[in-house]
Amino acid sequence: MQTPSANRALIVNAYSYRNAGDAAIMLSTAELMRDLGATSVGLATRYEEDRDSYHAWGISTFAPLVAFPARGGSSGLARLVRFASSALLTCAVVFLLGPFLNSSTARRALSAIRPRLRPLLSANTAVVAGGGYLYSSRRRVNLSLIHSCLSIWICRVVAPKCLMMPASIGPVTRRSDAWLIGASLRGVQPVVREFESLTASTHPPKLSKPRLCPDVAFYGLGNVDGDIDHELRTPAGGTSGPxxxxxxxxxxxxxxxxxxxxxxxxxxxxxxxxxxxxxxxxxxxxxxxxxxxxxxxxxxxxxxxxxxxxxxxxxxxxxxxxxxxxxxxxxxxxxxxxxxxxxxxxxxxxxxxxxxxxxxxxxxxxxxxxxxxxxxxxxxxxxxxxxxxxxxxxxxxxxxxxxxxxxxxxxxx
Structure with a gap:
């Protein structure tokens, strides 16, 4: 497998299309990446049912970089075992072959051993999705956070370029979560959509200086130059009330x-x-x-x-x-x-x-x-x-x- 030549982007850490806010983040991110020159945009998502919805917007979907079995398909223990085995194998192979990915031989080996990494290997840019998932939940072991952070780490090792969309980081209330978030973002420019969540953290992760940027959903589904004329916008109200x-x-x-x-x-x-x-x-x-x-x-x-x-x-x-x-x-x-x-x-x-x-x-x-x-x-x-x-x-x-x-x-x- 050769180093990617086309300008391809792969978005990771997507959440369900059935949450309109998450869908707006993904669609706006894809719109932004296209405007920045991406010839194709893919999405690595754990929600297989989202495929047709995103395909309708011209976005290809792929399996997540690390398997994350959906609820209801099997017992909680079986899901945990599958997740752990996929995470350990993927991380081990990436750790061993990561330093040699300039070699086409190493890239072919990684692709053969972990086929779910092929979309990432074919991408020029890995895009870490924005949103609000980098925080401490009330669950003692937050598998979703672990999965997201592992995906970020894999992206920054494998992809030629790794961008982070504006996210909320925090509140982080556990030292283990703070270490995990900080370790995954090491070497990535942190981009936050607000600082309040970090400030509210009892154990803030160690990050390089975060950059503030508005939530990507403000970008919308049209080109940035196609702004709404607020003077011409017609309210829905009138005699019948707003x-x-x-x-x-x-x-x-x-x-x-x-x-x-x-x-x-x-x-x-x-x-x-x-x-x-x-x-x-x-x-x-x-x-x-x-x-x-x-x-x-x-x-x-x-x-x-x-x-x-x-x-x-x-x-x-x-x-x-x-x-x-x-x-x-x-x-x-x-x-x-x-x-x-x-x-x-x-x-x-x-x-x-x-x-x-x-x-x-x-x-x-x-x-x-x-x-x-x-x-x-x-x-x-x-x-x-x-x-x-x-x-x-x-x-x-x-x-x-x-x-x-x-x-x-x-x-x-």
């Missing part, structure tokens, strides 16, 4: 909020819907992630909220990323507990109110502009949010154009 979408979050899986407060959160979201409706706004509910097997079913939470509302509220059950990109451009305001609902809305010029469940949301909200309202999702001051919604309706997210240019400029360096 149209507001509340994007709910199933955060029952997260260790960052108190799970015992989940019922109170649902009631508060219903109360917010009621008060917005009473204030003359049209309200709809929607989600971003419908992955029940991972404890993420935003649509189910929307239904719970709707049942508690005093008026008939529409629940949009479509979480497909292309539908949401289009829908956010038709709204007057998005009040989002899903961070990427606010990012995607802002990217198409729609004003937002951010309801955060982790430090990353507060950091990204501040990057959107000093006037973007932020509230913690586990303690919602409903009346104050309604006042913020009234004020925010008069604004336009003109900062999104500048954020897109900053992303492009950051990676052109």
């Amino acid at each position: 149209l507001v979408r509340i994007v709910a979050l199933d955060w029952s899986w997260s260790g960052s909020v108190r799970s015992a407060d989940f019922d109170r959160y649902v009631r508060a979201m219903a109360s917010l819907s009621n008060q917005l409706n009473a204030a003359g706004m049209r309200v709809e509910l929607g989600g971003h992630s419908a992955i029940p097997e991972h404890g993420q079913d935003d649509v189910a939470v929307c239904r719970e909220i709707a049942e508690l509302c005093d008026f008939p509220v529409q629940v949009d059950e479509d979480c497909e990323v292309s539908h949401l990109w289009a829908r956010y451009g038709e709204l007057d305001l998005v009040i989002g507990a899903r961070l990427h609902s606010c990012i995607m809305a802002a990217a198409v010029g729609t004003p937002v109110v951010v309801l955060g469940y982790q430090e990353k949301a507060k950091g990204v909200a501040s990057m959107m502009g000093p006037g973007v309202p932020f509230f913690w999702v586990d303690d919602l001051p409903v009346e104050t949010i309604v006042l913020a919604a009234r004020a925010t309706l008069q604004q336009r997210m003109t900062a999104s154009t500048e954020l897109k240019h900053r992303i492009r400029a950051s990676y052109e360096q």
